Structure formats: C-alpha cells, structure tokens
Amino acid sequence: MMSTRKTEISSRQRDILKFIQCYLDEHGYPPAIRDISAGCGISSTSVAVFHLKKLEEKGYIRRRPDISRGIELASASDREEASVPLIGIIAAGMPVPVPSADTWSEADSADLIKVPRVLLAGAENVYALKVKGDSMQDALISDGDIVIMESAVVVENGETAAVWLKNEKEITLKKVFREGGHIRLQPANKHYPAIIVSAGNVEVQGKVVAVLRNLL
C-alpha cells in the first residue's frame, strides 16, 4: 500500500518531465533519449527509457515507438492554441467583414492571431475582428478589444451575436431572443435596456465566441 499512486511521480521523473518541457520550449522539437540522459545527469539511456515508461503509464506523456524524438506531452500545449485570421474591424456604423471560403486556407501568417483553444469551445470557422470605438460598451466591449466570431446566420436563443440592424444601419453585439414575431436584443450589461426589433430588421452576421482585451 506504500507503492506510488498513479498520479505520483518520483523526483527523477519530475526532473525528466520538466527537462522535456524546457527542451521543447527551447528547441521546438522533443529531446532524444540521450538528450534526456545527458540533461538529467543519467549515464545510461536505459534509465531514461525506464522512467519514460513510468511517465507514459501515469499519463504524463505519450510515445511513438521507433520514432526519433517521438515524445508528446499529455498536456499537449500545441493543441491548446489555434490560429485565427484577423480579417478586419468591427464598428458601430459599419457592416462586419464577412469571411470568404478561403479565409482559412490562405494562411497569411501576418494576420493570424493565436487563441487558446479552450476559449473556442470547439467552434469552427472562427475569425477575429478588432473593435473600433466605444459604441459597444453595453456589450462590455471596449475600443481595441479583439472579438472572436464564428460564422453563423442563425443563433440559438440567448447566444450573443453580431447583429446588423438594417433600418438603423448599425452593428451591435447582443444576446438574441426570439419572442413571438419580434426579436429582443439584450445587452450584456444589465444596466442597459433591451431593445425590441422586428425579425425583418435583423441580420445575424455571426456568433460571438470570445473577447480578448489587452490593457498594456
């Protein structure tokens, strides 16, 4: 019963795990077994293999047999971020840019921004817009914010969307509720009033997935 529990690892194993993370950070590719041995002061590759097996059993890493440097961290840091194209700006009196089919295939790395994948919650066909002006403070959105959008022309009740009001010729970010022929647009800031508009006056431009704000 004194045996190590599944999630517990020895100090040597923690060393190795940390070394792998650092090496990956520094080089962009994983270390070879001999790199690990040397880096952790182990004088035999078999010892590294031994601990690597433990780490794999305990779920900290994954390995591909017979593949050089085929070590993956279970906390797969790479998979936890996505590249999203920044395709334009969003402001009150302006329709939002609409992503074209090849927005995502043409990797114009200049306009790609990194977003933690957890923020995306599995959404696909996402793109980013930079907010211009203070017209969306009722949506708790500030000038300079980055809004992550998902392509959509319909939204579920209660979801936040970028809505184009045809009559007013205005873009607004609000929670959308269908209510008997009319549509209620509810600001995120509860101190602001909801507005009721006719279904024909609204055009959903996309769902709001996330908001990034940089204060520095």
Add this chain to the structure above:
Amino acid sequence: MMSTRKTEISSRQRDILKFIQCYLDEHGYPPAIRDISAGCGISSTSVAVFHLKKLEEKGYIRRRPDISRGIELASASDREEASVPLIGIIAAGMPVPVPSADTWSEADSADLIKVPRVLLAGAENVYALKVKGDSMQDALISDGDIVIMESAVVVENGETAAVWLKNEKEITLKKVFREGGHIRLQPANKHYPAIIVSAGNVEVQGKVVAVLRNLL
C-alpha cells in the same frame, strides 16, 4: 532580375511548409525528411532536403544538422503562448488572492491556462483570476471573465489596476490617476463616473494585463 526574391517561395515549398505546420500540430514533434516526402508526394528524400534548404535560406524554418526531426518553424508558434496560473477568483467584496513566490515554480498543471504571449506584452509574474459577479461592469468586465494580472504594488498614471478600497472593503478594477494628494479612479466605461479617494484608502493589488471572455 527575374529570380525569386528572398521572401517568395514556390508552391512546392509552401506545401512543405504547410505540411510541417500541420504535422507539428498533429503530433507534437516535427516530421522526418521521409515524412515530408511521403506527405507531399515526393518520391525522394533529396528533393525534400533541397526545398528545406531553400526554406531555411529564406528564413521560414531553422534546421539542426544531423538531428532527427530537427526542424524549427521560424514563426515559432510554441513560443507564442504562455502558461499562466489561475490562482483564484476576484469579486467585489473580497481581497484578491495574492500569488506567493512559488506560484510560478510549482507547475500545478491543473490550474494553468494558456494565454497568447502577445496579450502579455512582455509582462512577467502574471497570474489569472476568474471574475465572480457583475460588480465590475463599469470596467467592461463580465461575470465569468478571466482577468490576467501582473504583480505590482505601484502603477503608472493611467494604468488599469485591481485596487482594494480599505474603507469600503471592496475590490474594484479602474484606471488609476494620482492627482495632488488624492487618487482618481476612472472606470473603463465612460458612462460611469470617476471616484476620488484619498491615497491612504487605496491598496494596489496588481496591474490588469488582459481580459479573456468566453461567450460559448
């Protein structure tokens, strides 16, 4: 003069570059030359080597000679995100958790969140807090938002900080301005009034670096 300019790459080279990115995304380690050949429909490793040299000359990748899978992307996607410890919640009537010295050394991967490094703008000693309640809507911050903070006890004029008001026993996020003995706390939402407090009543808990909001 018709020769390819430095930044231009052939379609084959773009293919290879894209393949490397995808492979890295999928596996967590770079492809071997033979993986590239197979993945791009090239039947000789020397052709891949040939194009890899071009890509390196043009600055798109870096290579380590004689190292298996020793390919680094110049756009170092890995270096573009940071892990930030999520150490607690922030709410109106509660002092914010203060990070201890070993908050950053003890990698409790459970409470680490990934943040694009561009959002950090070089800030160090950053930590994350989850916002509880709607008390900070004047700061354009919503219930459920993640606030990225930087340890600091002093702030420059105009910077946004988490401020503890001793008399009111309340946390608030505001822009801080020193104005002749007093301090003006300015909400991000311009429709809300600034408040003036005595210097002795404020205690800066940290700078606000960024805000993440997930609507889905």
Add this chain to the structure above:
DNA sequence: TAGACTACAGAACAGTTGTTCGATTGTAAA
C-alpha cells in the same frame, strides 16, 4: 534471510533518419 521492487550502468543491436552523390528533365537566359 529471501523475494520483490525501484533505480541505475554499460553495451550491443537494429531501425530510423539526415546527408550526399550522380543522373535526368524542363525552362529561361546568353
């Protein structure tokens, strides 16, 4: 004490992988 387990070392083997050389083809410039 014997048995089981963890941790380590050294070495040999085999598979993976980077490198290099020679040869071929197509296009564009001299």
Add this chain to the structure above:
DNA sequence: TTTACAATCGAACAACTGTTCTGTAGTCTA
C-alpha cells in the same frame, strides 16, 4: 545552341537514436 538553374529521382552511406539484455545496488516486506 549552349549554358545555367530549378526541380526531380534513386541509391548508398553514416550518423542518430530507440530497444533490449545483462548486471549491480539499495530498500522494503514477509
């Protein structure tokens, strides 16, 4: 046409690297 160069193929070599085997040593438990 000749020359130059980009792009390709095939094959062989050498280095890198993962795997495995044989030992040794220390600790804990029955």
